[in-house]
Amino acid sequence: MSRPASRILDWLAERLPLAAARDFASHKTVPVHRYTVVYYLGGMTLFFFIVQVLTGILLMLYYRPSAAEAFESVEFIMTTVPYGWLIRSIHSWSANLMVFFAFIHLVTVYFTKGYKSPRELTWLTGCALLFLSMAFGFSGYLLPWNQLAFFATKVGTDIAGAVPLIGEWLLRFLRGGDRVTGGTLSRFYGWHVAILPAISLLMLGVHLLLVQLQGMSVPPTVKEEAARRRPMRFFPNFALRDLFGWVLALGVLLAVAALFPWELGEKADPFAPAYKDIRPEWYFMFMFETLKLVPGGEIAGIEYEAIPILLFGVAALLMVLVPFLDQRSRTTGRSPTFTAIGSVSLVYMVGMTAWGYRSLVPVYAMLLTFLVMVVLSLGTRRVPRTGPKP
Amino acid sequence: MDTPESPEAGTPNRRGFLNWLLGTSVGALFGSVLYPVARFLSPPEIPEASTRQVEAGAVNDPELLEKGFKILRFGNEPVILVRLGDEEFRAFAGTCTHLDCIVEFHKEPGRIWCNCHNGEYDLRGRVVAGPPPRPLEAFQVDLVAKGAGQPKTVVVSRA
Structure with missing residues (x-):
């Protein structure tokens, strides 16, 4: 290392616990077993989050959050600002990929029982981050102020209004009034660029700190295999593989953003009839489709519509509390009941999404994801040495 | 760059070649990300109607x-x-x-x-x-x- 660089490092080392950090990093290891591939999913989600922060900041330089100017400013970004179309398309694609990877990350952690003691807080902050991602998606969807977003927001906030007791308050709170107006847009913008990022950074900080302090969880079913195989050093082995994945993800992201630019649609008109297929983002589809199945009417003063909303609320709560409910996995490492509940929920969500789109693509996407994970985990299998040791 | 393997200055070796390849790839990656960002940051010219x-x-x-x-x-x-x-x-x-x-x-x-x-x-x-x-x-x-x-x-x- 050149002299000035090492002198700067020495200067910093006198003021910061650099040696301790270096020591920690050099001793950090990652367990190796047939499910090691799932350890990359959180990092992948983080990559898309970073892309969101960077492209989001860039878009803020030209975006104007008002009913009169929002659509025109996004149009300006996409048609006049150099590479504006690319930055916006990346932001939209990366948002969807972030939610997708956050979801896959959650599913793999759930089925490998990664939530069990002492990692309850990691699970709780992770769930919070997933909900925050969905809130980001919901609020960001409205910002271009186009027809699709306008009606999806009307429907989405109206659903919140059906929640018993607090529904009316919640609806006005979300909309910033009784109707979806420019006021709603300002409010969603505030959530999207200030409040949600602030909470997310806090949650992300705690989540990542816990992962660093506690290390990776070894799934109970591969404890023996992980004990037999030599763990991988985090630096540089795991970090470089992570980096490789990020570069690959960047390539895929740029390719889809350039080849399939995100549409802008038509400017929102509060007095035009809704489109034929007004639909939310794909990750809300299973809930949206469930609500469609419920007929109108009310029982004991509660609208039928409120029942699935309450059930989804309860299901989300159960998911959040799973580390405390699943006591068996802590003691025996196995909990077939929870694996079964998780499987049924997953099948329901994928199934309803497919039904909502009247398409099998969601099912294929899920199967393809599973297949890729299997291929990757086989690819990281230990290759037995045949030759003499060097 | 000085690597322990380099036999003689000016003679190509595998490590040097790989480092060169990696370096140019990383450079190209950063360039291809930073160029659009720099262009995005510079505001486009908006023609103004000239008033007489x-x-x-x-x-x-x-x-x-x-x-x-x-x-x-x-x-x-x-x-x-x-x-x-x-x-x-x-x-x-x-x-x-x-x-x-x-x-x-x-x-x-x-x-x-x-x-x-x-x-x-x-x-x-x-x-x-x-x-x-x-x-x-x-x-x-x-x-x-x-x-x-x-x-x-x-x-x-x-x-």
């Missing part, structure tokens, strides 16, 4: 009578119109040549004045006192008759 002439209202405009001046919208630029008498008007670029503030007119000493840093111009736009480096650009003022019995209209145009 604006009507500033009647000669007996109450604002002109009261304050002795008026700031006009000349396209996207401000222009200061000063009333010196019933038929005598002058117009100048409204932004101070010092640091871009908008000037006003003080009737009493008959000076154009900038409140930001006490820049002072006379009624020909020349700097009298304060920090402005250049005189104010003068605009042409014409009085156009609108018809019998009607007050004349002030028309300001680029000189």
Whole structure:
């Protein structure tokens, strides 16, 4: 290392616990077993989050959050600002990929029982981050102020209004009034660029700190295999593989953003009839489709519509509390009941999404994801040495 | 770069080649990310309609009578119109040549004045006192008759 660089490092080392950090990093290891591939999913989600922060900041330089100017400013970004179309398309694609990877990350952690003691807080902050991602998606969807977003927001906030007791308050709170107006847009913008990022950074900080302090969880079913195989050093082995994945993800992201630019649609008109297929983002589809199945009417003063909303609320709560409910996995490492509940929920969500789109693509996407994970985990299998040791 | 394997300076070796390959790839990656970002950050040119002439209202405009001046919208630029008498008007670029503030007119000493840093111009736009480096650009003022019995209209145009 050149002299000035090492002198700067020495200067910093006198003021910061650099040696301790270096020591920690050099001793950090990652367990190796047939499910090691799932350890990359959180990092992948983080990559898309970073892309969101960077492209989001860039878009803020030209975006104007008002009913009169929002659509025109996004149009300006996409048609006049150099590479504006690319930055916006990346932001939209990366948002969807972030939610997708956050979801896959959650599913793999759930089925490998990664939530069990002492990692309850990691699970709780992770769930919070997933909900925050969905809130980001919901609020960001409205910002271009186009027809699709306008009606999806009307429907989405109206659903919140059906929640018993607090529904009316919640609806006005979300909309910033009784109707979806420019006021709603300002409010969603505030959530999207200030409040949600602030909470997310806090949650992300705690989540990542816990992962660093506690290390990776070894799934109970591969404890023996992980004990037999030599763990991988985090630096540089795991970090470089992570980096490789990020570069690959960047390539895929740029390719889809350039080849399939995100549409802008038509400017929102509060007095035009809704489109034929007004639909939310794909990750809300299973809930949206469930609500469609419920007929109108009310029982004991509660609208039928409120029942699935309450059930989804309860299901989300159960998911959040799973580390405390699943006591068996802590003691025996196995909990077939929870694996079964998780499987049924997953099948329901994928199934309803497919039904909502009247398409099998969601099912294929899920199967393809599973297949890729299997291929990757086989690819990281230990290759037995045949030759003499060097 | 000095690697322990390098046998002789100038002789290609595998490590050197791989480092070169990795270095150029990383360089290309950063370049291809930073170039669009840099272009995005530089605001695009937006053509502005060029304004040659604006009507500033009647000669007996109450604002002109009261304050002795008026700031006009000349396209996207401000222009200061000063009333010196019933038929005598002058117009100048409204932004101070010092640091871009908008000037006003003080009737009493008959000076154009900038409140930001006490820049002072006379009624020909020349700097009298304060920090402005250049005189104010003068605009042409014409009085156009609108018809019998009607007050004349002030028309300001680029000189």
